[in-house]
Amino acid sequence: MLKDIIIVGGGVAGLTAGLYAKRGGMDTLLIEKMFSGGQIATTYMVENYPGFDEPIGGPELAMKMEAHARKFGLEILYDEVAELKLDDRIKKVITTNGEYEAKALILCMGAEPKTLGLDKEELFRGRGVSYCATCDGAFYKDKVVAIVGGGDTAVEDAVFLAQHANKVYLIHRRDALRASKILQDRLFQNPKIEILWDTVVDEILGEQGVEGLLVRNVKDNSKKELKVDGMFVAIGIQPNTGLIQGKLTTDDGGFVIADENMATNIPGVFVAGDLRKKPLWQIITAAADGAVASISAQRYIMEEFA
Ligand code: NAP
Numbered sequence: 001m002l003k004d005i006i007i008v009g010g011g012v013a014g015l016t017a018g019l020y021a022k023r024g025g026m027d028t029l030l031i032e033k034m035f036s037g038g039q040i041a042t043t044y045m046v047e048n049y050p051g052f053d054e055p056i057g058g059p060e061l062a063m064k065m066e067a068h069a070r071k072f073g074l075e076i077l078y079d080e081v082a083e084l085k086l087d088d089r090i091k092k093v094i095t096t097n098g099e100y101e102a103k104a105l106i107l108c109m110g111a112e113p114k115t116l117g118l119d120k121e122e123l124f125r126g127r128g129v130s131y132c133a134t135c136d137g138a139f140y141k142d143k144v145v146a147i148v149g150g151g152d153t154a155v156e157d158a159v160f161l162a163q164h165a166n167k168v169y170l171i172h173r174r175d176a177l178r179a180s181k182i183l184q185d186r187l188f189q190n191p192k193i194e195i196l197w198d199t200v201v202d203e204i205l206g207e208q209g210v211e212g213l214l215v216r217n218v219k220d221n222s223k224k225e226l227k228v229d230g231m232f233v234a235i236g237i238q239p240n241t242g243l244i245q246g247k248l249t250t251d252d253g254g255f256v257i258a259d260e261n262m263a264t265n266i267p268g269v270f271v272a273g274d275l276r277k278k279p280l281w282q283i284i285t286a287a288a289d290g291a292v293a294s295i296s297a298q299r300y301i302m303e304e305f306a
Contacts, residue, residue: 009108011038013273016290037062111237128210133157155179262293
């Protein structure tokens, strides 16, 4: 069946695009492979989204956004997209269970955490290696954990982990954090957190799961073993580009390049959220992208399919 707009991905950008599309009277389908909310569904607390002057849980905010979009009649299909056919005027979305067509697509597949690429990192995933403190932090009650990274995620997660664990090492490869000042202040004030500056992880130690880390100071090359029960990795995000590789113009990191209308190099294909190359990946910029992409898609349809 031919839809006006199909949105791929039900994170903040996708849900906002859906809300705007339905308010604009568009016949719209959003396809999501897992659950609504994307990365905020695994975020402990959100305190920088305007209008919520008290911190709100990420999953709760995600549910509110989904409910808000559904209130305007957004149809959400839980299915995995296997292929996108973008070349023709009518775009095709092939999922595991069906095939859908649309006049315009808004791609909101988001991003996922980067990995360190260490031996045993993949093997011990779920056995001491985690990329989501909110999801797995509670397993480390009264234990010792390490978190790698120096951005907002690592610092926020370190403070969160300290609510559960006895001790948290924050391992950062430089001597200065990239995280925002307010988060850094909380980190420095927390007596359970020890920061290992200029330090990288060379090896994950353990037989059946994480038992420790071999870390190295990059300035003097000294090495030491840290006894930890878990390692969290928060070293940034990489875009989910599997469906668009070789089809859309991206930067070297794989983030899709779009103009200020969220239009990609293919007419009728728009992008929004963490998948897009931009200077700031936050909830508010994902929502803004979704709104702009949706309005642009509506204008495109009115002009091209009048
Ligand atoms: P990020 O800002 O890209 O920071 C990644 C950190 O990991 C940097 O400190 C980087 O070190 C380090 N790193 C990168 N590759 C590494 C490697 N191979 N080995 C060791 N360390 C490595 O990523 P993020 O913290 O996940 O944040 C992503 C986006 O989400 C940002 O725009 C951020 O502002 C946003 N965010 C916002 C909030 C909030 O507003 N509350 C919370 C979470 C995330 P260098 O500093 O040396 O490059």
